Amino acid sequence: MTEPALRAVGLTKRYGRHLALSDCTLDIPAGRVVGLVGPNGAGKTTLLQLAAGMLTPTAGTIEVLGGRPASGTAQLAKVGFVAQDTPVYAGLSIADHLRFGASANPRWDQPTAEERIAQLGLDLRQKAGRLSGGQRAQLALTMAVAKRPELLILDEPVASLDPVARREFLKGLMSFTAEHGASVILSSHLMSDLERVCDYLIVLVASRVRVAGDVDDLLDGHFRLTGPRRDLDDLPDGMEIIEESHVERQSTLIVRADVPLDGTSFTVEQLTLEDLVLSYMSQAMSSRPVLEPTR
Numbered sequence: 001m002t003e004p005a006l007r008a009v010g011l012t013k014r015y016g017r018h019l020a021l022s023d024c025t026l027d028i029p030a031g032r033v034v035g036l037v038g039p040n041g042a043g044k045t046t047l048l049q050l051a052a053g054m055l056t057p058t059a060g061t062i063e064v065l066g067g068r069p070a071s072g073t074a075q076l077a078k079v080g081f082v083a084q085d086t087p088v089y090a091g092l093s094i095a096d097h098l099r100f101g102a103s104a105n106p107r108w109d110q111p112t113a114e115e116r117i118a119q120l121g122l123d124l125r126q127k128a129g130r131l132s133g134g135q136r137a138q139l140a141l142t143m144a145v146a147k148r149p150e151l152l153i154l155d156e157p158v159a160s161l162d163p164v165a166r167r168e169f170l171k172g173l174m175s176f177t178a179e180h181g182a183s184v185i186l187s188s189h190l191m192s193d194l195e196r197v198c199d200y201l202i203v204l205v206a207s208r209v210r211v212a213g214d215v216d217d218l219l220d221g222h223f224r225l226t227g228p229r230r231d232l233d234d235l236p237d238g239m240e241i242i243e244e245s246h247v248e249r250q251s252t253l254i255v256r257a258d259v260p261l262d263g264t265s266f267t268v269e270q271l272t273l274e275d276l277v278l279s280y281m282s283q284a285m286s287s288r289p290v291l292e293p294t295r
């Protein structure tokens with residue numbers, strides 16, 4: 001049986017009294033492209049760094065491809081990670097980076113690495129410290145992909161890329177997963193990109209997982225209801241109201257429902273993925289930083 005790409009149970013990370021990630025339970029199947037979304041400060045980087053083994057949990061457990069993150073050479077070789085600030089070695093050339101990658105990674109794919117660098121129009125002799133922010137991100141991504149990981153973890157990988165580079169990168173990501181059956185977890189604020197490439201979604205709000213699942217299942221289970229305010233009490237039980245707004249006589253609800261919604265006086269519409277995410281994220285507007293109670 002294939003191990004899940006990531007399994008977390010009660011995963012919690014606290015900085016002092018500040019909860020960066022709270023009681024996170026996830027079971028992400030392998031072979032998926034997973035989008036991680038949420039407002040600034042929601043805990044996305046924290047979750048990704050826990051998965052990459054760069055942070056240790058305060059409580060709970062996390063397994064990646066069946067192993068403890070960064071728990072040994074074999075585990076490290078299976079996971080590629082690109083941090084938000086895409087660190088590179090400023091004094092080393094691009095060729096030095098690729099040589100380093102080859103020596104550190106048993107499954108290193110030099111032809112792919114060189115081909116990518118050439119496609120980007122970069123010179124192998126160029127020092128990484130002289131690259132633009134977007135070019136540095138491309139080098140870091142090239143290193144991560146050439147490692148041929150089973151799981152690629154990318155923290156806002158496309159944020160500094162221009163639109164064409166972004167499209168090309170996302171295309172490359174999809175063919176990488178298709179060819180190698182690899183899993184990808186990527187965080188982004190760009191919903192249109194996530195809509196294009198992700199088949200699994202996690203929404204983190206105020207340090208908690210608000211919703212996670214297969215994109216198609218999420219779209220099949222969320223609706224916008226519009227109808228007379230006076231009929232709100234007639235709506236079926238078994239719905240979770242994610243967001244609601246009311247004008248004098250009319251109500252609009254975003255709901256999660258696994259019960260039939262026909263037979264009500266409300267108009268029922270499907271949501272786009274962006275609407276769905278925004279309705280969960282709008283709950284964060286009223287939330288404050290999560291502090292543990294003082295004892």
Ligand SMILES: Nc1ncnc2c1ncn2[C@@H]1O[C@H](COP(=O)(O)OP(=O)(O)OP(=O)(O)O)[C@@H](O)[C@H]1O
Binds near residue numbers: 015018020021045047
């Ligand atoms: N080293 C740290 N020390 C103290 N607090 C931290 C530290 N790192 C993160 N935090 C806090 O933990 C919370 C989650 O941060 P995190 O970077 O995981 O959020 P994020 O969802 O990635 O945000 P963004 O979208 O802005 O990148 C934030 O409130 C942040 O201020």
